Amino acid sequence: MADMKIGAYICKGCGLGERLDCDELATIAQRDGKAQVVQQHDFLCSAEGVKMIQADIDNEGINRVVIGACSRRAKTEAFNFQNVTISRANLREGVIWIRPDEDDLRETTQEMAADYIRMGCAEAKHSTVPASEQEKGSNDTILVVGGGITGMTAAIEAAKTGYPVHIVEKTGSLGGYAGKMWKDVPMHSPYTDPVDTPVTKLIAEVEADSRITVHLNATISKTSGAPGRFSADISTESGATTTENFGAIIQASGATPYDASQLPELGYGKSKDVVDRVELEQLAIAANGGPIKRPSDGKEVKKVTFIQCAGQRSDKEGHLNYCSGDCCLTSIKQAMYFKDQNPDIETEILFDDLRTPGAPGEDFYRSGQDKLVTFRKGKVSEVVAGSNGPLVRFKDMILDEDVEEEADLVVLATGMVANSGVDIDAVPQNEPGEWEVSVDSILNLNYRQGKDLPHLKYGFNDSHFICFPYETRRTGIYTCGPVRRPMDTQQAIDDATGATLKAIQEIENAKVGRAAHPRSGDLSYPIFRKEGCTQCKRCTVECPFGAIDEDEKRFPVFNESRCRRCGTCMGACPVRVISFENYSCDTVGQQIKNVDIPDEFDEKPRILVLACENDAYPALDMAAQQGVSYSQFARIIPVRCLGSVNTIWVTDALNSGYDGIILMGCQKGDDYQCHFVKGSEMANVRMSKVDDTLETLSLEKERVETYEIAITDIERAPKLINDMAEAVEKMGMSPFKF
Amino acid sequence: MSNYNQEMIDKYRGNFLKEVQDNVEEGDWVKMCMQCGVCSGSCPLGPHWDHPPQEIFMMIRAGKREEVLESTSMWMCTSCYNCIARCPRGLPITHIMHGLATYSKRLGLAPQQQPTAKFAQLFWDNLTKKGRVNELKLGLSLYFMNGIGEGIKTSLKMKDIGLNMLKTKRMSPMEYFGGHSCKDTKGFQAMLKKAQELEEARIGKSGS
Numbered sequence A: 001m002a003d004m005k006i007g008a009y010i011c012k013g014c015g016l017g018e019r020l021d022c023d024e025l026a027t028i029a030q031r032d033g034k035a036q037v038v039q040q041h042d043f044l045c046s047a048e049g050v051k052m053i054q055a056d057i058d059n060e061g062i063n064r065v066v067i068g069a070c071s072r073r074a075k076t077e078a079f080n081f082q083n084v085t086i087s088r089a090n091l092r093e094g095v096i097w098i099r100p101d102e103d104d105l106r107e108t109t110q111e112m113a114a115d116y117i118r119m120g121c122a123e124a125k126h127s128t129v130p131a132s133e134q135e136k137g138s139n140d141t142i143l144v145v146g147g148g149i150t151g152m153t154a155a156i157e158a159a160k161t162g163y164p165v166h167i168v169e170k171t172g173s174l175g176g177y178a179g180k181m182w183k184d185v186p187m188h189s190p191y192t193d194p195v196d197t198p199v200t201k202l203i204a205e206v207e208a209d210s211r212i213t214v215h216l217n218a219t220i221s222k223t224s225g226a227p228g229r230f231s232a233d234i235s236t237e238s239g240a241t242t243t244e245n246f247g248a249i250i251q252a253s254g255a256t257p258y259d260a261s262q263l264p265e266l267g268y269g270k271s272k273d274v275v276d277r278v279e280l281e282q283l284a285i286a287a288n289g290g291p292i293k294r295p296s297d298g299k300e301v302k303k304v305t306f307i308q309c310a311g312q313r314s315d316k317e318g319h320l321n322y323c324s325g326d327c328c329l330t331s332i333k334q335a336m337y338f339k340d341q342n343p344d345i346e347t348e349i350l351f352d353d354l355r356t357p358g359a360p361g362e363d364f365y366r367s368g369q370d371k372l373v374t375f376r377k378g379k380v381s382e383v384v385a386g387s388n389g390p391l392v393r394f395k396d397m398i399l400d401e402d403v404e405e406e407a408d409l410v411v412l413a414t415g416m417v418a419n420s421g422v423d424i425d426a427v428p429q430n431e432p433g434e435w436e437v438s439v440d441s442i443l444n445l446n447y448r449q450g451k452d453l454p455h456l457k458y459g460f461n462d463s464h465f466i467c468f469p470y471e472t473r474r475t476g477i478y479t480c481g482p483v484r485r486p487m488d489t490q491q492a493i494d495d496a497t498g499a500t501l502k503a504i505q506e507i508e509n510a511k512v513g514r515a516a517h518p519r520s521g522d523l524s525y526p527i528f529r530k531e532g533c534t535q536c537k538r539c540t541v542e543c544p545f546g547a548i549d550e551d552e553k554r555f556p557v558f559n560e561s562r563c564r565r566c567g568t569c570m571g572a573c574p575v576r577v578i579s580f581e582n583y584s585c586d587t588v589g590q591q592i593k594n595v596d597i598p599d600e601f602d603e604k605p606r607i608l609v610l611a612c613e614n615d616a617y618p619a620l621d622m623a624a625q626q627g628v629s630y631s632q633f634a635r636i637i638p639v640r641c642l643g644s645v646n647t648i649w650v651t652d653a654l655n656s657g658y659d660g661i662i663l664m665g666c667q668k669g670d671d672y673q674c675h676f677v678k679g680s681e682m683a684n685v686r687m688s689k690v691d692d693t694l695e696t697l698s699l700e701k702e703r704v705e706t707y708e709i710a711i712t713d714i715e716r717a718p719k720l721i722n723d724m725a726e727a728v729e730k731m732g733m734s735p736f737k738f
Numbered sequence B: 001m002s003n004y005n006q007e008m009i010d011k012y013r014g015n016f017l018k019e020v021q022d023n024v025e026e027g028d029w030v031k032m033c034m035q036c037g038v039c040s041g042s043c044p045l046g047p048h049w050d051h052p053p054q055e056i057f058m059m060i061r062a063g064k065r066e067e068v069l070e071s072t073s074m075w076m077c078t079s080c081y082n083c084i085a086r087c088p089r090g091l092p093i094t095h096i097m098h099g100l101a102t103y104s105k106r107l108g109l110a111p112q113q114q115p116t117a118k119f120a121q122l123f124w125d126n127l128t129k130k131g132r133v134n135e136l137k138l139g140l141s142l143y144f145m146n147g148i149g150e151g152i153k154t155s156l157k158m159k160d161i162g163l164n165m166l167k168t169k170r171m172s173p174m175e176y177f178g179g180h181s182c183k184d185t186k187g188f189q190a191m192l193k194k195a196q197e198l199e200e201a202r203i204g205k206s207g208s
């Protein structure tokens, strides 16, 4: 790029002109910010204001635009200039809206605005315009792992949109778990009776579509590459392996029914007439609409008892801790198999809590009641052999009494276990050059961080539950269906559709070298200066998305298109050799340095707030919109993710006389809300080490605080800033001011 | 009466839910209860019942025929309609309570000593005589419902109110001797008789 030329534009609209001395701000931009062109405008975001800036870009060669107006979250469409960097000094939400309009406060309000102008210019000075990433992928084909309802739906959706698909299914036929069912829970109104599963129809559609290739009895023995250019080895049982290239991967590997032989206390394995939910489906298929017969002696079943939550929602050894989500509806459906055939058959469902999520839920439950299925809140203690069939002992929780009942058949509503491959947190990472196929793995990724997608809880694959449910922690690989959380057929179908859309979005972004998500369209990517690297591996380990591999010499190898641009690696690197063109240790570090620090006796402390741009920063903006105020001594810098905060910023700030520092990130842990999954957590680990720095500087620990802020914390976020201001007042000013 | 009870036992052979569906007013709804307990929690009298509504519904499903029909619980319902207003499943609980009470009475299983059951009978007897409620007699029979001793005690306790009512002409002592009646007592009696016949024909009850 040609020489750097900064243009600073100060808006006088929205009350800025009345509250601030804009002429002085212009002088500061010129003098301190070294802006070559400085202009003021009464209404900067108007067509005329925008035209003025564009004219400077075109005629004056301005390539760093600093806009002193509203928050970077406002007027993004107006202030959208091409081939220049854009820095936003937040004078509206960040200054005049959060400060009361009173004469004696004018001075500090003006100081705030002046600092934001200096910061904006400093950021501009150290940014360059991002060029798109070097690696581009152009493959359109989608790999779908798993040929159940979820996988088939994903394949059909993708094919219909014009993308070729390969389905890899490890068994000899398509259909998955639902293929073994007699009927399914209804998916459309009226939700009254069991319906045919969609399996037959889906198989026909898959087979009829020339864009879909199916590999049966096949597994993936190796996956490598990145979005837009994955390569997968597909191995069949016979030993043959073919290598195919893909643009995106959808993992729909589903779930396996829980092994009921772990439930001897419920009579499984002891009596043939105690079956699990899969076996009941088989009995129903065998009956083909006629009377269902029990396995032991072929007697027609006249009384059947269902035991809900069998081996589930329990912390007993070997049990599942969670609710599998569809078993209550399944038992209602299976009870209807009996009732619909012969209403005189006694069907009893013993439940702890009846949970019927999803569209059919409540209606289907009512329909079961209407068909006189008996629902009884009871805790089963054991199932033993009775004289004519299994004897169920339970406590009726409503009537508070112990009951013994014989049935012809007992059905255990067992759960589902996700087919999520190896738990990469539990096994050693792939050492470079030492990779080998694992039979337990679904994807056999050759990534440094491990062969499969990370697990979250209970063995389900981690995906961003709240914001981006299909996005896993491996870019370009999407999960859907019960592998990511318990769900029923209808939900799995919806899920597959969503994941397919995500895969298509990613393929299209990869073609032009842009980030897929969540910073969709971002052209910047981590730039790594190999010379300085000490091979400490922090970046390789901490990247939440497994984007960084290692070469034979153990230097990090960045896979740009796997990267989400969170900056966690940048925050981790102790020698600061990782940066983005428009976001780096310098772009933030220089903003910190360019804040004017009044000397100790001025009684004007400075509080640095590093706020996550996804939640904390918008929360502060919204607080401003609602007229909440916070300390005039705060200087707020948005960061891509708390994970991108390098401790050098904190150390530098302390050394240059800031009196307090607040880090605002998203919730971490299993229920994380961090957009970049682990960023916030990593930052917290890093910040725990800041205490040492504070100690060497003989500063109070309370001068640096890290908080979890949700986007809704409109009252709390400003309050935390004010609390810090108060704490600083108590502790006194930092002695490090020069 | 117990014939009828036996008849029903034979007819439904343990399927009490079906028996309730077929014979109790709004009994069809019992199966739809989802055992949330909101009714029991809302009932102002719930804590004083042996079995609040939710429990009654569960007992019906569990086939506890005698325990339900001989229970005093449904006689405790004051028709406040709290439960109906709140039941998320829309069960007409109040009506079911009265339906159950009626049915148990019909079967001869209603508790003999339950005060509201007793009072209901007194009220009926009083009303059907003349087609008008004789308040003086009804009041006195209520006082003496549990025997002479208690009757005298209650009457003495209530005497001031009684005298005041006489003074303000809210009650006439003459009522004790005959009392007022509707215009056509005979017609009224015939109507009741006919209604009873129709009812019995409907439920197919043989002896009465």
Ligand code: SF4
Residues within 6 Å of the ligand: A526, A542, A543, A544, A545, A546, A547, A548, A558, A562, A563, A564, A565, A566, A567, A568, A569, A570
């Ligand atoms: S840590 Fe974030 S920015 Fe760095 S390589 Fe990984 S995804 Fe990309």
Ligand code: SF4
Residues within 6 Å of the ligand: A528, A532, A533, A534, A535, A536, A537, A538, A539, A540, A556, A572, A573, A574, A575, A576, A577, A578
């Ligand atoms: S964190 Fe920095 S020094 Fe460490 S391996 Fe990565 S690039 Fe090299």
Ligand code: SF4
Residues within 6 Å of the ligand: B032, B033, B034, B035, B036, B037, B038, B039, B040, B053, B054, B057, B086, B087, B088, B089, B090, B091, B093
């Ligand atoms: S409120 Fe309705 S659904 Fe709930 S327990 Fe009572 S009757 Fe049943």
Ligand code: SF4
Residues within 6 Å of the ligand: B039, B042, B043, B044, B045, B046, B053, B076, B077, B078, B079, B080, B081, B082, B083, B084, B093, B094, B097
């Ligand atoms: S109507 Fe009867 S059962 Fe319902 S809350 Fe009132 S007293 Fe209780």
